[in-house]
Amino acid sequence: MQPRIETQKVAPGAINAMLGLETYIRKSSRLEPSLLELIRMRASQINGCAYCLDMHSKDARANGESEQRLYTLDAWRETPFFTDRERAALAWTEAVTNISQDHVPDHVYAEARERFSEEELVNLTLAIATINAWNRLAISFRAVPGEYQPAARNKSEAAKS
Structure with a gap:
């Protein structure tokens, strides 16, 4: 499998702008890394998005996430493994990601507002919008999953900080 376009090589300014959003979310949003x-x-x-699933499952494991929670994430509503805050974030993620289907229902918003401050909810939504943008880039240009290693990402992010 070959990527169609290597986005970092072709449009480094655009990719660095996206990485800037990631840095803001990580450093300034005060949202838990495990939740993100x-x-x-x-x-x-x-x-x-296979590329992003590969990357973020590795990052989650590196940050101590359990295999049980990773394996059941797709069926999170049916398990007792997630906190109420995580459940609200996952429902919000689904609604924002599938925004053309239901335009974020009021009950999903109400649950999210119960668990997150206004600022946290804006930052959570920015994090969701950012991963959706990464997904679209990776899928459109066929980023190849498998080679990503968390340590390499952490070193490059630390160097930019």
């Missing part, structure tokens, strides 16, 4: 990995994985499951 769950929403990144859930959006990537919905969108069918």
Whole structure:
């Protein structure tokens, strides 16, 4: 499998702008890293992005996420493994990712507002929008999953900080 376009080589400014959003989300949003990995994985499951699923499952494991939660993420409503805050974030992720279907139902918003401050919900939505953008880039240009390693990402992000 070969990528159609290597986006970092062709459009480094655009990719660096996206990485800037990731840096903001990671450093300034005060959202839990484990929560961010769950929403990144859930959006990537919905969108069918193998590259992002590979990346974020590795990142989640590196951050101590359990195999049980990773394996059942697609059926999170049917398990007792997620907190109420995580459940609200996952429902919000699904609604925002599938926005053309239901335009984010009021009951999903109400549950999210019960668990997140206004600022947290804006930042959570930005994180969801960002992973959806990454999914679209990776799927459109056929990014090849498998080679990503969390340590390499962490070193490059630390160097940019």
